Amino acid sequence: MHLTDKIYLFILLIFSSSCIKQFTPVIDENVAAKFVVTGRVTDAEGWQEVNVSFSSPIEAPEYIPATGCQVKIKDDKGNTFSLEEELPGNYRVWMAKDYLVPGTSYKLEILTPNNEKIESTYDRMIQGPSLDSVYYVLKDIPTYEPSINIRGAQFCIDLNAEGLESRYFKWEILETWEYHAEHKKEFYYDGDWHEIIPPDSATKICWITRSVKNIYTVSTNNFTRNAYKQFPLQFVDGINSNRFEILYSILVTQFAVSEGAYSYWDQVRINSTEQGGLYEKQPLDIKGNLTNISNPQNEVLGYFYAATGSTRRFFYKDIKDLELNYLRPCVVSVLDPYGGWKDFDKIEYPVYYFYNEEGKLRILSTECVDCRLSDGVTTKPDFWPY
Amino acid sequence: MYKLDRGTVEPYGDESIRIPVVHGKEQGLESAIYLSDSYDVDPLINITAGFRMNLFNPLGPGKAYSYIPGAPRDVRYIQDSLEFGEGKILKWYFEPDLRAAVNIITDENGTVKIAFNQMHQNMFVLNNTIALAPNSQWKLADYSIKPARSSQVSAGFFRTLPKQGWETSIEFYYKRTVRYPEFIDGADFLNNPLVETTVLPGKQDAYGLEFLLRRSGRRLEGWLSYTYARSIVKVNGDHTWERINNGLAFPANYDIPHVLNTVVNYHFSRRVTASGVMSYQTGKPVTYPVSIYYVNEIPQVDYSKRNEYRIPDYFRIDLSLTLEGNLRRKKLIHNSLSLSLYNVTGRENPYSVYFKSEYGIIRSYQYSVIGVPVFTLTWLFKLGNYASD
Numbered sequence: 001m002h003l004t005d006k007i008y009l010f011i012l013l014i015f016s017s018s019c020i021k022q023f024t025p026v027i028d029e030n031v032a033a034k035f036v037v038t039g040r041v042t043d044a045e046g047w048q049e050v051n052v053s054f055s056s057p058i059e060a061p062e063y064i065p066a067t068g069c070q071v072k073i074k075d076d077k078g079n080t081f082s083l084e085e086e087l088p089g090n091y092r093v094w095m096a097k098d099y100l101v102p103g104t105s106y107k108l109e110i111l112t113p114n115n116e117k118i119e120s121t122y123d124r125m126i127q128g129p130s131l132d133s134v135y136y137v138l139k140d141i142p143t144y145e146p147s148i149n150i151r152g153a154q155f156c157i158d159l160n161a162e163g164l165e166s167r168y169f170k171w172e173i174l175e176t177w178e179y180h181a182e183h184k185k186e187f188y189y190d191g192d193w194h195e196i197i198p199p200d201s202a203t204k205i206c207w208i209t210r211s212v213k214n215i216y217t218v219s220t221n222n223f224t225r226n227a228y229k230q231f232p233l234q235f236v237d238g239i240n241s242n243r244f245e246i247l248y249s250i251l252v253t254q255f256a257v258s259e260g261a262y263s264y265w266d267q268v269r270i271n272s273t274e275q276g277g278l279y280e281k282q283p284l285d286i287k288g289n290l291t292n293i294s295n296p297q298n299e300v301l302g303y304f305y306a307a308t309g310s311t312r313r314f315f316y317k318d319i320k321d322l323e324l325n326y327l328r329p330c331v332v333s334v335l336d337p338y339g340g341w342k343d344f345d346k347i348e349y350p351v352y353y354f355y356n357e358e359g360k361l362r363i364l365s366t367e368c369v370d371c372r373l374s375d376g377v378t379t380k381p382d383f384w385p386y
Numbered sequence: 387m388y389k390l391d392r393g394t395v396e397p398y399g400d401e402s403i404r405i406p407v408v409h410g411k412e413q414g415l416e417s418a419i420y421l422s423d424s425y426d427v428d429p430l431i432n433i434t435a436g437f438r439m440n441l442f443n444p445l446g447p448g449k450a451y452s453y454i455p456g457a458p459r460d461v462r463y464i465q466d467s468l469e470f471g472e473g474k475i476l477k478w479y480f481e482p483d484l485r486a487a488v489n490i491i492t493d494e495n496g497t498v499k500i501a502f503n504q505m506h507q508n509m510f511v512l513n514n515t516i517a518l519a520p521n522s523q524w525k526l527a528d529y530s531i532k533p534a535r536s537s538q539v540s541a542g543f544f545r546t547l548p549k550q551g552w553e554t555s556i557e558f559y560y561k562r563t564v565r566y567p568e569f570i571d572g573a574d575f576l577n578n579p580l581v582e583t584t585v586l587p588g589k590q591d592a593y594g595l596e597f598l599l600r601r602s603g604r605r606l607e608g609w610l611s612y613t614y615a616r617s618i619v620k621v622n623g624d625h626t627w628e629r630i631n632n633g634l635a636f637p638a639n640y641d642i643p644h645v646l647n648t649v650v651n652y653h654f655s656r657r658v659t660a661s662g663v664m665s666y667q668t669g670k671p672v673t674y675p676v677s678i679y680y681v682n683e684i685p686q687v688d689y690s691k692r693n694e695y696r697i698p699d700y701f702r703i704d705l706s707l708t709l710e711g712n713l714r715r716k717k718l719i720h721n722s723l724s725l726s727l728y729n730v731t732g733r734e735n736p737y738s739v740y741f742k743s744e745y746g747i748i749r750s751y752q753y754s755v756i757g758v759p760v761f762t763l764t765w766l767f768k769l770g771n772y773a774s775d
Contacts, residue, residue: 023739023752025674025695034688036679053680055688058748061678142405144397213684219463221625222456231462263626266458268681270572282584283673283689284572287632301679301688 033057035066035118037290037302041073041106042255042309043125045097048073048081052110053089055301065089070111075104076122102127108290108304117293118300121260125306128166128256132158134233134314138321141235152237153244153319157252159218159228167221168262170307173212173234174251176381177243180205181371182330183364188350189341203369206376207384212250215269219262238324242374245324246317249383253311260289261305313383330368335361388414388509390524395576409579412448414526416508417441422485430491438483442508442533446470450529451580458627459530459583468529476529481506496545507534510567512575512585513639523575525567530582536563551604556597563590568619571630571692586630588621590638608650617641631692637671639693644668656772657710664703669696672739675748687748697739697752703730713772720771724764732759 039050050073052066065088073081079099083091105122112118134157140149159169184199212234220226233252236243257265267286290300335353336343344351352364367373392409422436450468457463470476487501512523527533542557565587569575573584594615601607617640622633630636645667652660671693679686706726734757741750 019734019757020751020753021734023736023750025739025750027674027676027690027695031676031688031690034677034679036681038681055677055679058675058678058687061685061747063680063683144405146406211682213682219457222454259626266627267572268686270574271686281575282569282571282573283675283687283692285631285673285689285691286686302681 031299034298035110035112035116035290035292035300035302037108037110037118037120037288037300037304039091039108039302039304041095041100041125041306043097043100043102043307044309044311045100046094047092048083048095049090049092050083050108050304051090063089066112068113072109073106074109075099075106077104100125102308104306106304106306116295116298118290119293120291120304121289123258123261123289123305125308126166126256126258127164128169128254128308128310129159129161129164131252131254131310131312132160134250134252134312136316136319137230138319139235141237150237150239151322152235152239153316153322154235155233155250156230157233157254159220159231159254161220161226161256164226164256166256166308167226168219168257168259169217170255170257170262170265171216171233172253172255173214173216174209174253175212175234175243175249176207176209176251176384177248178205178207178246178384179242179371179374179376180246181367181369182328183352183354183368185352185369187354188352189344190349190351191346194350203371203378205380206371206374206378207381208374208376209381215265217262217266217269219259221259238319238322239326242324242326242328244316244319244322247385248316249313250316251311251313253309255307255309257305257307261303261307264288264303264305315385329365329374331365332368333363333365335363388412388416388526390509390526392523392525392579405577407577407579409523410448412444412526412528414442414444414508414528417443432489434485434487434489436485438485440479440481440483440506440533442479442481442506442527444476444526444528446474446476447472448476448528450476451582453530453582456625458625461580461583479506479508479527479533481533481535495547496543499540499542499544501538501540503536503538503540505536505538507536507563507566510534512567512569512581523581525581528582531567531585532565532587534563534566534587536561538562551601551607552599553602554597554599556595558595559593561590561592563592566590566619568621568630586621586623586628588619588630590617590619592617592638605653606650607653608648610648611646613645614643615641615645616643634691636692636694639671641671641693642668656713659708659710661706661708662703663705665700666702667700669699669736671695672697674750675741678748697736700735701731701733702735704728705730710772715771717771719767719769721765721767724762724766726762726764728760728762729756730759732757 034055036053036055041048050071052069054064054066056062056064067085067088071083071091081093081095083093086092102125105124107122108120110118134155136153136155138151139154140151142149181204184201184204186196186199188194214234216233218228218231220228238244267284271284271286288301288303290302290304292298292300352369353361354364356362372378390412392412394409395407418438418440420436420438422434424432424434426432448470451464452466453459454463454465483504483506485503490498492498508527510525512525538559538561540557540559542555544555546553567585568588570584570586575584578584594613597612600609617638618635619638620635621630623629648664650662672695673692674690674695675687676690677688679688704726706724708722708724711721734754736752737755739750739752741748
């Protein structure tokens with residue numbers, strides 16, 4: 001046996017006696033069920049919302065609403081607003097414009113069913129600029145395969161807060177897009193053959209509305225100009241979604257926030273579990289601005305803040321030089337020449353089909369005629385332009 | 387001359403969706419002039435003093451970024467970029483070090499040593515784990531990251547008791563390091579090649595004592611060493627983004643307060659010796675995920691404060707019995723047989739603890755090496771007799 005073989009054998013022996021096993025960290029029980037409070041007051045007249053929940057153990061993550069709390073928003077002018085529980089853990093109050101004046105500071109007070117009192121610090125509402133333009137630039141981003149890039153639209157915003165006090169900003173985006181099923185319902189088989197006259201297009205056109213989960217924050221603190229050109233928002237490519245197929249819209253809200261709120265949301269942005277694995281990042285203990293007055297040793301997670309907002313909607317279609325090559329859910333197949341229609345179980349009924357340009361019968365998966373199966377709804381949003 | 391290849395993070399296997407990240411190469415030149423003198427104040431007191439002038443130059447090729455002063459050091463706030471060609475100097479770091487030591491001979495069996503040392507460190511290991519791991523990074527001081535500076539005072543007392551065969555020493559030290567780079571909270575060390583955006587300069591206070599008691603030349607001999615060592619880091623800048631752990635002090639990754647090692651040998655005769663080794667150390671600091679919560683329907687991991695917890699302590703006992711061959715003076719080969727039992731208690735000492743997100747649930751694992759008793763038999767040959775080296 002060569003020396004190197006002996007070394008390998010020795011290393012093998014060492015590691016054969018090493019082991020990886022599950023490990024249960026000894027964690028103080030109190031830290032696994034903390035109060036979590038998120039909410040804000042904006043300068044837009046309307047419902048101001050606060051969410052109260054509990055954190056859950058890492059081995060059994062779930063959203064646990066905290067119900068039955070008495071929640072109040074107070075301002076530094078002596079006004080108090082009591083919130084009502086609309087849904088479990090969700091509290092809200094309608095506030096008139098007169099009470100939502102930039103320069104005013106707001107705090108949150110919560111009394112839990114166990115008579116624990118939770119308070120936030122005051123957060124001042126700072127006047128921010130109106131939202132400027134949102135546009136896109138085409139961008140190629142690298143993939144795991146060095147020779148392959150994915151092209152998409154990088155949405156960007158220009159910020160101009162010259163002459164204003166606000167230095168910290170946060171953006172939220174609600175996106176809506178229209179997409180179509182590839183066929184109308186015209187022919188189907190359910191043990192018998194049917195033709196719908198005229199063809200049914202009720203489930204051909206759908207819309208999806210989703211909030212963009214990414215968090216966008218920026219600070220212009222110490223910039224020579226209180227402005228930022230081409231701040232990147234979300235990236236949408238033509239490979240992974242059908243957003244640009246018909247018409248794509250984003251509702252962008254720009255918030256001017258305090259330094260404390262900016263830092264909190266910037267940390268939430270960094271801590272997002274979607275970015276990298278646990279082993280690749282330095283863990284981040286996000287500090288909020290809420291305290292359990294009754295038991296100060298019990299940490300409260302979350303943040304309550306005040307913000308001024310400016311909202312605009314944008315529409316985009318026919319993105320030039322962007323190839324749309326996403327995976328379509330519609331599957332077209334040939335009727336089995338041996339089994340024929342008998343191949344279909346009753347549970348698969350109705351089986352839709354159509355005749356192609358050559359006049360040949362083709363079977364359609366249900367996704368081909370019902371766009372709702374791709375998570376959309378057939379109700380057109382009020383703001384849709386046509 | 388330092389040359390570092392900081393490596394490339396590459397996808398592992400065909401199914402990996404990781405995008406390769408090149409961390410690049412670095413080089414730097416360290417130069418120094420050292421002057422020192424030694425002066426005997428008295429036959430029993432000696433003073434040594436020195437001055438070292440350090441120069442460190444990070445060298446190109448490379449690209450350096452400058453950031454808007456006062457803003458977070460982040461790609462969003464890059465003000466300018468500078469390209470440096472091969473061998474071009476990125477920065478000049480002139481750093482003076484002062485050193486002084488006093489050695490006092492108290493009597494024929496005792497000495498006292500007092501010392502003050504300043505040091506500069508141009509290369510770092512950036513680490514977030516409790517053990518060296520693939521994400522540990524070597525890093526040179528560069529355009530943005532300055533060399534760390536340390537000042538240390540120490541005092542040691544040494545004494546021998548020759549009649550009883552004992553020697554003992556105790557040393558105390560305190561070290562303050564400034565500008566030591568620590569990973570910021572949330573730093574992404576694999577996907578972000580701009581290290582200056584993932585670290586902040588911290589202040590590190592290290593202090594402790596080292597005690598040694600040794601007995602030799604007796605039937606029962608051995609040594610016992612105990613170290614109490616703390617290493618506490620604080621990064622508390624003016625702005626919230628210039629803080630780590632919300633500005634609160636936290637134990638450094640290698641803060642191990644208690645280390646106790648003993649070796650005991652008992653010579654039954656010149657041919658038979660029994661030995662025992664005991665090793666204990668406090669578990670290393672670790673940051674645990676403690677709960678999950680939801681912000682705007684997005685799950686967030688709630689971590690403990692930086693290094694708030696510790697992995698289980700390390701403890702191990704080894705035993706051995708050595709049988710020497712005959713003690714004849716004139717012979718070609720001497721042999722000995724040694725029977726050893728490693729890790730007698732079979733304790734699974736964790737080498738590291740790590741966390742994985744599996745199907746949305748975070749699970750924790752411990753990795754231990756040789757977590758079982760291991761028996762070994764060693765037959766040793768050497769040229770010469772028992773006493774030959």
